[in-house]
């Protein structure tokens with residue numbers, strides 16, 4: 554029997570009750586949802602996969618079991634714990650947000666989208682996700698998974714990102730029924746399942762309505778999915794051609810003094826703010842190798858720099874990067890230039906090293 558479109562929210566929730574994913578931050582059925590866990594996971598999941606986030610989430614929770622504990626941690630400790638997850642401004646905002654929640658809200662997260670959006674690092678999507686999942690507010694946070702499901706379900710022809718407002722509007726149709734006119738329902742209450750509706754769509758996108766070869770036969774919404782009926786599911790969501798950023802190039806200098814490595818901290822503001830790096834040149838589109846070499850750290854005892862074969866490549870959100878790596882060994886007792894320091898190679902894991910620097914060091918040290 555063909556499902557009526559008004560049944561979609563109920564079909565979705567029934568499917569979710571049977572097939573929901575078990576995730577470390579997700580409350581079990583009947584358990585109270587913890588806003589701290591939801592917030593922490595949502596910040597970590599921005600630009601990062603569920604698989605990569607899992608171990609970090611567990612580590613953070615073990616070390617800082619509530620928002621008050623995280624607020625009292627030092628930013629350095631938070632950055633160190635975050636190292637490897639990428640997009641480090643998230644870690645700074647995470648800490649700043651915990652401080653504000655403790656200082657201005659007595660350690661309790663605001664329970665409205667508006668209140669959440671006023672906090673550091675919480676944009677419209679994250680505010681909607683926390684409001685729906687932690688507080689059952691009737692709102693639909695639209696992530697990549699939900700975009701895919703909705704664009705297929707309704708065969709949205711407009712390409713992303715222009716289609717976002719339309720997809721947002723259509724996704725809201727998939728929220729469970731509201732008790733019209735009821736103040737409590739709008740404010741979130743035990744009868745609202747807005748959080749489950751959102752998580753159901755996320756799970757459907759992650760496990761059934763996948764980018765390639767969606768398992769439509771298992772989908773609870775397959776009877777009136779427009780793209781499935783047409784047979785062109787995989788062509789959704791439509792996307793405008795990608796403009797990739799211009800390639801930037803630079804040089805990195807891996808200097809060892811015995812079993813120690815020369816490092817410095819990046820400026821607090823900007824890309825990879827406050828993270829640890831080996832000294833290096835500027836990263837420029839019009840790279841000039843000689844000019845880059847002139848930015849090598851001033852170390853009198855370096856007789857010559859050895860250029861490692863090959864380059865280290867890394868892709869940031871807005872540009873790809875290629876780094877040439879130079880190495881040198883200096884004598885015991887050589888002082889670190891101003892603003893730099895020696896750290897034992899054996900304790901590098903304790904440094905807030907971004908992935909690009911891990912690659913550079915591994916290349917430079919031949920690890």
Ligand code: SF4
Nearest residue numbers: 762769772775778786
């Ligand atoms: S029927 Fe297929 S394409 Fe349509 S929403 Fe379900 S899994 Fe996605």
